[in-house]
Amino acid sequence: MSETVTEIVARAPTRLDFGGGWTDVPPYCDEEGGQVCNVAIARHATVRLRPLGDGDEDASGGRAPDARLAAASLRRAGLHARVRAEVTSDFPVGAGLGGSSAAGVALAAAIAAWRGTLAPGAAPDHATRDALAEWSRAVEVEDAGIAGGRQDHYAAAHGGALHLTFGAAAGDRPAAAHPLALSDATVDALERRALVIYTGESRISGDTITAVLDAYRARTPRVVDALRRMGALAREMSDALASGDLDALGAQLAEHWTHQRALHPSITTPRIDAIMECAARAGALGAKALGASGGGCVVVLAADGREDELEASIEGLGIALPFSIDRVGVCVER
Numbered sequence: 001m002s003e004t005v006t007e008i009v010a011r012a013p014t015r016l017d018f019g020g021g022w023t024d025v026p027p028y029c030d031e032e033g034g035q036v037c038n039v040a041i042a043r044h045a046t047v048r049l050r051p052l053g054d055g056d057e058d059a060s061g062g063r064a065p066d067a068r069l070a071a072a073s074l075r076r077a078g079l080h081a082r083v084r085a086e087v088t089s090d091f092p093v094g095a096g097l098g099g100s101s102a103a104g105v106a107l108a109a110a111i112a113a114w115r116g117t118l119a120p121g122a123a124p125d126h127a128t129r130d131a132l133a134e135w136s137r138a139v140e141v142e143d144a145g146i147a148g149g150r151q152d153h154y155a156a157a158h159g160g161a162l163h164l165t166f167g168a169a170a171g172d173r174p175a176a177a178h179p180l181a182l183s184d185a186t187v188d189a190l191e192r193r194a195l196v197i198y199t200g201e202s203r204i205s206g207d208t209i210t211a212v213l214d215a216y217r218a219r220t221p222r223v224v225d226a227l228r229r230m231g232a233l234a235r236e237m238s239d240a241l242a243s244g245d246l247d248a249l250g251a252q253l254a255e256h257w258t259h260q261r262a263l264h265p266s267i268t269t270p271r272i273d274a275i276m277e278c279a280a281r282a283g284a285l286g287a288k289a290l291g292a293s294g295g296g297c298v299v300v301l302a303a304d305g306r307e308d309e310l311e312a313s314i315e316g317l318g319i320a321l322p323f324s325i326d327r328v329g330v331c332v333e334r
Helices: 027-032 064-077 099-115 128-142 149-160 184-193 205-217 221-243 245-263 270-281 307-313
Strands: 008-019 034-053 083-090 163-164 173-179 194-198 286-289 297-301
Touching: 008 083, 008 149, 008 221, 008 245, 027 034, 027 221, 034 099, 034 149, 034 221, 064 083, 064 099, 064 128, 083 099, 099 128, 099 149, 128 149, 128 163, 128 173, 149 163, 163 221, 173 221, 184 194, 184 245, 205 221, 205 245, 221 245, 245 286, 245 297, 270 286, 270 297, 270 307
Parallel strands: none
Antiparallel strands: 008 034, 034 083, 034 163, 163 173, 194 297, 286 297
């Protein structure tokens, strides 16, 4: 880093996982191949790096999960004795939006900029985004001990809408990101018709992921069949998004939720069930819980023209989180 630079600021977006989540986690993706359809949203994790001062008690700051991830990132980079990292965010903890991965990718980019290998203001190329995603995932899983797959890291790194393939479906790479070119009309319609509701309930995704993967290893038919169909739906959702067919996407969300909730009893909650029931009565085309669930957020897709009715129907069951599509992905601001 240049001696004149006293602070690096990087940020990365969170995501809405429309379909295929769980199929990006080993050993499933290694053995059967995984597919995910997701879209990055402008709810960000922001990282600030600066030289560690004499008055600093430690090298990391922010909410407890983020501070732990920041400390692990600095240790892996060999900067923990010289640099302080602080993580802030504009989304709730445990929202199911891939927030820890957004923080991890922002940390990866900030560290790269600190080292001089990523220029502030420059848009990383595709390969660099992949590398930042893999570095972030390694820190999260290997160093911080947070169980999970790869999709969140790639969404944070690339931004926009993605069709992602993993393991056996990605050839000789752990993952392959295929950007989906969404028209402005599709983006506008998605931002208008999709409602993200935070239930106010937190969830421990690592425990749920472990339970689901144990059932897969045991070849529990219910779980194996559900994962296979969820991966296939991710491909169909990617096609629907690319063509701007949000009505088809809504129907696919509805089917995906039936398979997703079959993976484990803790995936749904009474609050989530109530949101789903009210949304259906208000003409929602489909809905699903985001992330590993057990709480967090729910995304609901309204029938065109019934957005206000949908929002009114679930008032009091959660907090609406306004969002827009993030087309930039990770960036180093300065």
